[in-house]
Amino acid sequence: xxxxxxxxxxxxxxxxxxxxxxxxxxxxxxxxxxxxxxxxxxxxxxxxxxxxxxxxxxxxxxxxxxxxxxxxxxxxxxxxxxxxxxxxxxxxxxxxxxxxxxxxxxxxxxxxxxxxxxxxxxxxxxxxxxxxxxxxxxxxxxxxxxxxxxxxxxxxxxxxxxxxxxxxxxxxxxxxxxxxxxxxxxxxxxxxxxxxxxxxxxxxxxxxxxxxxxxxxxxxxxxxxxxxxxxxxxxxxxxxxxxxxxxxxxxxxxxxxxxxxxxxxxxxxxxx
Amino acid sequence: xxxxxxxxxxxxxxxxxxxxxxxxxxxxxxxxxxxxxxxxxxxxxxxxxxxxxxxxxxxxxxxxxxxxxxxxxxxxxxxxxxxxxxxxxxxxxxxxxxxxxxxxxxxxxxxxxxxxxxxxxxxxxxxxxxxxxxxxxxxxxxxxxxxxxxxxxxxxxxxxxxxxxxxxxxxxxxxxxxxxxxxxxxxxxxxxxxxxxxxxxxxxxxxxxxxxxxxxxxxxxxxxxxxxxxxxxxxxxxxxxxxxxxxxxxxxxxxxxxxxxxxxxxxxxxxxxxxxxxxxxxxxxxxxxxxxxxxxxx
Numbered sequence: 001x002x003x004x005x006x007x008x009x010x011x012x013x014x015x016x017x018x019x020x021x022x023x024x025x026x027x028x029x030x031x032x033x034x035x036x037x038x039x040x041x042x043x044x045x046x047x048x049x050x051x052x053x054x055x056x057x058x059x060x061x062x063x064x065x066x067x068x069x070x071x072x073x074x075x076x077x078x079x080x081x082x083x084x085x086x087x088x089x090x091x092x093x094x095x096x097x098x099x100x101x102x103x104x105x106x107x108x109x110x111x112x113x114x115x116x117x118x119x120x121x122x123x124x125x126x127x128x129x130x131x132x133x134x135x136x137x138x139x140x141x142x143x144x145x146x147x148x149x150x151x152x153x154x155x156x157x158x159x160x161x162x163x164x165x166x167x168x169x170x171x172x173x174x175x176x177x178x179x180x181x182x183x184x185x186x187x188x189x190x191x192x193x194x195x196x197x198x199x200x201x202x203x204x205x206x207x208x209x210x211x212x213x214x215x216x217x218x219x220x221x222x223x224x225x226x227x228x229x230x231x232x233x234x235x236x237x238x239x240x241x242x243x244x245x246x247x248x249x250x251x252x253x254x255x256x257x258x259x260x261x262x263x264x265x266x267x268x269x270x271x272x
Numbered sequence: 273x274x275x276x277x278x279x280x281x282x283x284x285x286x287x288x289x290x291x292x293x294x295x296x297x298x299x300x301x302x303x304x305x306x307x308x309x310x311x312x313x314x315x316x317x318x319x320x321x322x323x324x325x326x327x328x329x330x331x332x333x334x335x336x337x338x339x340x341x342x343x344x345x346x347x348x349x350x351x352x353x354x355x356x357x358x359x360x361x362x363x364x365x366x367x368x369x370x371x372x373x374x375x376x377x378x379x380x381x382x383x384x385x386x387x388x389x390x391x392x393x394x395x396x397x398x399x400x401x402x403x404x405x406x407x408x409x410x411x412x413x414x415x416x417x418x419x420x421x422x423x424x425x426x427x428x429x430x431x432x433x434x435x436x437x438x439x440x441x442x443x444x445x446x447x448x449x450x451x452x453x454x455x456x457x458x459x460x461x462x463x464x465x466x467x468x469x470x471x472x473x474x475x476x477x478x479x480x481x482x483x484x485x486x487x488x489x490x491x492x493x494x495x496x497x498x499x500x501x502x503x504x505x506x507x508x509x510x511x512x513x514x515x516x517x518x519x520x521x522x523x524x525x526x527x528x529x530x531x532x533x534x535x536x537x538x539x540x541x542x543x544x545x546x547x548x549x550x551x552x553x554x555x556x557x558x559x560x561x562x563x564x565x566x567x568x569x570x
Contacts, residue, residue, distance in 0.1 A: 009379045012372035013388070019369070020395055020449065023406035026416060030409070039414055083284035090281055099281075102288040108555050110507020112524045113544045116531060117295030120541070123312055124298055140291040143284070172276065201399045204509055208531075218401050225401070225514060229409045237402040244397045252390055 024241060031234035039229075048235040058220060058236065064131060065200060065217040072138035073195035079139065080146025080195070081188055087147065088154040106144045114141060115208030122209060129211030137209045138199045145198060146191035153187035186255065193251070197244075303541035304334035314538050338542035348526065348543065352550065355523040358437065358512075359505040362444035366501045367494065369445055370452035374493075375486075377453070378460035389457075396450045404443050404514050411439050411515070435517025443511040448504065452497040459493025460486070492565050499558035506554075507547060523547055 031049075035042030052058060083103055106114060118137045119129075127133055161183070165175035181188075203218040210219065217236075224233055305314040342348045377388045395403060410416045411434040418430040433439050463486065471481040509524035516522070523543065531540035 005376075005379050005381060008372075009376035013376040013380070016369070016373035016376070016449075017391055019446070020391070023410055023446070024395075024398070024403070026410065027402070027406045039409055039412070039416060039419065079284050079287055082280055083288075086281050086284060090277065093281060095285070098293075099285055099288070102292050104559075106292060108503050108551070108558075110504065110509075110524055110547065110551070112507055112509050112527050113299075113548060116527065116540060116544050117299045118291065120298045120302060120537070121291065121295040136291060140287070143287070147284075197397055201401065203401055204528075218399070221401055221405070222510075222514075225405050225408070229405075229412070233405065237399075237405065240399055240402060244399075245394065248390065248394050248397055252386075256386075 027234055028238045028241065031231065031238040033231060033234075036231060048231040049239075052232055052235050052239075055232070057215075058217070058232075061215045061217045061220040064214055068131060068134050068138060068206075068216065069196050069199040072135045072199050073142060073192050075135075076139045076143035076195045077146050077188060077192040080143040080191055081150050081184075083143065083147040084149075084151035084154055088151050089159075103144050103147050106141045107148065109141075111202075111204035112208075115205040118205065119208040129209060130214045133209045133211070134206050134214060134216065137205050138195075138202060141202075141205065142195035142198050145194050146188075149191040149194060150184060150187045153184045157183055186258070190251075193247075299541045299544055301334070302538055303338055303545045304336065305538050306333075306335075306337065307536050307538050312537070313535055338538050339546070341539065342542055342546060347521075348523075348546075351521045351523045351526045352546070354521045355506055355508075356550075358440060358444070358520075358522060359502050359508075362441050362448075362505055363498050363502045365441060366445045366448055366452045367498060370449055370497065371456060371494070373449075374453045374456035374460060377457050378463070385461075392450050392453050392457075400447060401510060403447055404511055407439070407443055407446065407515060408434065411442065434515065435519070437516065437520050439515035439517075440512050440520050440522075443515045444501070444505050444508065447511065448501040451500040455496035455500065456490055456493040459490040463489050492561065492568075495561050496558070496565075499554055499561070503551060503554050503558065506551065 030039075030041075032044050032046060033041055034045035034047070083099075087100055087103065115137070118133075118140070122129060122133050122136075157180075161179055162175050165179045166172065170178070201218060202216075203222055206216045206219055207222075210216065221233060221236065224230060302314055308314055373392075377385065377392075380388060408415075412418075413430045413432065413434065415434065417433070418427075421427045422430065433442070467485050467489075468481050471485045472478070476484060507524045508522060509528055512520045512522040512525050513528075516525075524547075527540050527543045527547070530536050530543060
């Protein structure tokens with residue numbers, strides 16, 4: 001495209017990114033506010049972070065959330081990768097349309113509906129509501145995101161590499177392990193990260209399927225926030241925002257390095 | 273080989289059937305049941321031990337009463353309409369805010385673009401709840417926006433934004449902006465620059481080259497972005513409950529309250545079924561648009 005970066009473009013980018021980042025910036029700054037009144041600046045203080053670290057309820061909710069996110073995103077990555085492989089490689093089988101429909105539907109489904117449906121299932125099955133039901137629900141909706149991410153990588157990947165491995169005497173599992181998996185690995189990792197973040201963030205579905213004894217961090221935040229702005233929540237938000245920022249920036253730096261290395265390897269291979 | 277294939281297909285298939293499809297059958301079943309003061313709070317319940325007779329008497333007790341209740345009570349009718357209105361208006365607003373940003377990104381020098389892209393994606397990884405929450409302090413009566421506007425002297429009385437529909441619009445535009453920017457940017461980025469040069473050589477002004485060439489070619493991205501905002505906005509729950517106050521009626525919130533406050537599971541399920549029926553239209557249109565794009569790219 002003909003790139004002529006005009007004043008109009010510069011202004012819309014500046015305003016746009018200000019709109020995206022200013023609210024979070026204010027949140028971060030005011031988490032260091034000494035006053036309990038959140039919109040009045042009364043000097044620098046880190047006391048809200050201290051209070052957060054001694055707040056048992058928040059700490060235990062954070063622990064539940066982390067446990068749920070690690071387990072559910074790991075299982076979802078396995079199931080989602082299998083589903084992606086089925087979608088892209090398994091060819092025709094009975095019920096394929098239903099299968100791909102079930103992969104895409106949870107992504108666009110309003111969370112209130114998914115949450116309600118899951119809860120009614122757990123009740124009919126007689127499962128006690130708690131951490132287990134949250135994990136099951138999270139696996140189900142995040143595996144669909146994983147399979148979309150992984151299948152978009154599988155589609156662009158040359159099938160003849162797999163076939164070559166099979167011709168050279170690999171078993172299908174070996175071929176998957178030593179040829180397919182290394183190639184799709186970046187997509188599998190980003191699928192896992194996506195599932196992990198979605199699980200960490202989820203409020204509505206957890207709200208439906210959680211029992212009285214299992215509270216996740218978003219549920220805790222939601223009930224606190226309904227009463228208004230609080231400096232403790234600002235501090236908690238700041239911690240979460242910094243974790244995400246560090247994570248995303250380092251992930252993009254690593255992938256940039258990998259791409260550079262891959263290009264260098266390809267160059268070398270061409271020279272041989 | 274075949275056993276392995278079967279295992280590979282059946283594992284995710286069975287999981288989705290059990291945890292995704294069957295729950296919807298249950299929702300439909302409960303939507304056709306009646307409210308009862310019992311555990312679980314609806315009737316009839318299926319008694320499999322009674323065999324065929326049990327199933328027959330169970331089926332005969334199901335009816336569409338909840339749906340006629342939804343149609344007769346103005347609350348639900350208004351809630352559906354106001355959700356549609358809010359989702360539609362916020363989609364247009366998101367487009368108006370998002371298009372210039374996507375256009376600016378596509379015009380930016382090549383070496384900036386990965387960074388700009390990351391800046392758009394970063395908020396998407398940040399907790400949705402926190403991003404919505406960050407607006408409470410800004411929009412409140414004594415919040416930052418009002419403080420700022422009163423300090424500059426533009427207004428003398430604080431604007432009432434928080435707990436109105438206006439706050440919901442701000443919340444939706446803010447939360448879903450990346451979903452609008454990314455598909456439009458993707459469409460603009462692969463646009464062939466020589467087309468615009470050609471238009472300008474043939475005597476188009478910059479503005480008319482934009483409206484005659486650039487914009488029409490970005491329409492698939494605009495359509496995709498609009499659906500990606502409209503569909504989730506329609507069933508939104510968090511934004512209206514945190515920013516909207518009591519006078520914002522949205523169907524996601526009604527469903528939630530019907531279930532948790534009134535404990536009327538059959539009506540909540542019926543609300544969900546109707547919402548799903550409304551959503552099928554935009555979802556199918558969205559899938560078609562994507563399909564067409566994929567075919568065009570091949």
